[in-house]
Amino acid sequence: MTLAGLSFAYLRDRALNTGLNILLLALGVATLVILLLFSAQLEGRFEKDAEGIDMVVGAKGSPLQLILSSIYHVDIPTGNIPLGALAMLRKQPTVAEVIPLALGDSFRSFRIIGTEPAYPSLYGASLAEGRMFAKPFEAVIGAEVAARTGATIGQRFVGSHGMGDGDKAHKHEQTPFIVSGRLNPTGTVVDRLILTPVESVWDVHGIEHDEHDEAGHEGEAEHHDEDHAHEPARQDAGVQGALEPEVTALLVRFASPLAAVQLPNFINRQTELQAAVPAIEVSRLLALVGIGIDAVRAFAVLLMLTAGLSIFVALLTALRQREGDMAMLRVIGASRSGIVGQIIAEGMILAAAGAVLGVILGHAVIGVAAASFEELRQMGLTALHFERAELWIVLAALAIGVIAALIPALRVFNADIAETLAEAR
Helix, strand or coil, rough: CCHHHHHHHHHHHHHHHHHHHHHHHHHHHHHHHHEEEHHHHHHHHHHHHCCCCCCEEEEECCCCCCCCCCCHHCCCCCEECCHHHHCCCCCCEEEEEEEEEEEEEECCCCEEEECCCCCHHHHCCHHHHHEEEEECCEEEEEEHHHHHHHCCCCCEEEECCCCHHHHHCCCCCCCCEEEEEEECCCCCCCEEEEEHHEEEHHHHCCCCCCCCCCCCCCCCCHHHHHHHHHHCCCCCCCCCCCCCCECCCCEEEECCCHHHHHHHHHHHHCCEEEEEEEHHHHHHHHHHHHHHHHHHHHHHHHHHHHHHHHHHHHHHHHHCCHHHHHHHHCCCCHHHHHHHHHHHHHHHHHHHHHHHHHHHHHHHHHHHHHHHCCCHCCCCCCCCCCCCCHHHHHHHHHHHHHHHHHHHHHHHHHHCCCHHHHHHH
C-alpha cells in the first residue's frame, strides 16, 4: 500500500471523527462563499442597473427609497411629481437626457412602467422580436417576463393595481395591454419589467392629459375613483375634480460635470421635488449591509480556524495511537520525509474535502434562497455565478489543513525509532 493509500485507510478507520472535521470546515467555507457571492452579486447588480443614470428626481421622502423604487424597482415610490418638472429639467443646459417613469400597476408581480422608448436603451436592451411601443396600451416585455409568464407578441393582458402581488389586487379589466415586442436578455433590471408609454398609466387611472386623448376610454374616471384611494405612488390631490397628469420619477443623465454640483441643490430647493444621486445612496446602502456581512465573515473565519484546531487535535491524537506503526514503517524502509508527507496528506485530504463540500454547500444555499425569495431573485442572485475569490477561500482551507498537520508531522520527523519501538512493547 502506498503512503497516500495509508492516509485514506487511517481516515476511514476513524470515519466519525473524519466526517465531523470535514463538516466543521465545510460550514466555515460555505459561510464565506455565501457572503462572497451575495455581496459581489449585489454590488455588481447595483452598479450595472444604475450605470448611465446620474440623478433621480422624485417626490420628497427618503432618497434611498427613491433610488430603490425608480432604478431597482424593489420598493414603493415616494409619491408622484408634477409633469412640469420634466419640461423644467429638459430645459437645463447641463442635462443631456431626462426619462420619465410612471409606476403604480403590475402583471403577475412584474411591474408595469410607463416611460419612453429611450428607457431600454439605458441598459443596452434590443428587441428580440416585435417592435417598440408606439401608442398607449402597447407594451414591450423584458426577457424574464416573457420566460415566466409565457407572454407572446400580440397577446393581451390586464394589469393589476399595486406593485406587490398583482394577481391578488384589483385588476384594470377595462384597459388591457397588448404585447408589441420582447427584449433580449440583458442581465439588468429591464429583464423583469413591462414597458409602455406614460400615457397608458394615465389612461388606466382616468387621468386626463393633452398628449393622448384616444376614444374608447369614456367611463374610466369612475373606475379610477374606485381604486385611486389605494394607489401607492399617488399624492393626495386634496381637491375633487380631474387629476393632473404626473409622473413618479425622472431619470437624469448629465451633459456636464457642472450639473453634479448645481442640479441636486437646485432640485432640492423645490417644494415638491427631491434629487437623489444613485452612486451616493448605493454606497450608503452597501456600507450598512457591509457591517452585518463583516460580522458574519468574522464568525466564518473563526469557524474555519476552529476546524483547523480540530484537525490538529485529531491528527495528534491519532498519531500517538499509531507511533509504533510509524516506527515500523521507518524500519522497513520508509523515509522520514515520506512519513511526514503522509501525515500532511491526511491534513490536506480533510481540508480539501471540507473546502469542496463547503463550496458546493454555499452555492446550494444561494440557489435555494434565490428560488425561495422573490426579492433576491429580482436582484439577480444566482447560484451559477462563480467568483475568483472562491479559489482563495479553498487555498486558505488547504493551508489550514497543512498547518494543522505540521506539528504532528514534526513530532514523527524528530522521533527516535529505537525508543519508539521500545515504548510500543
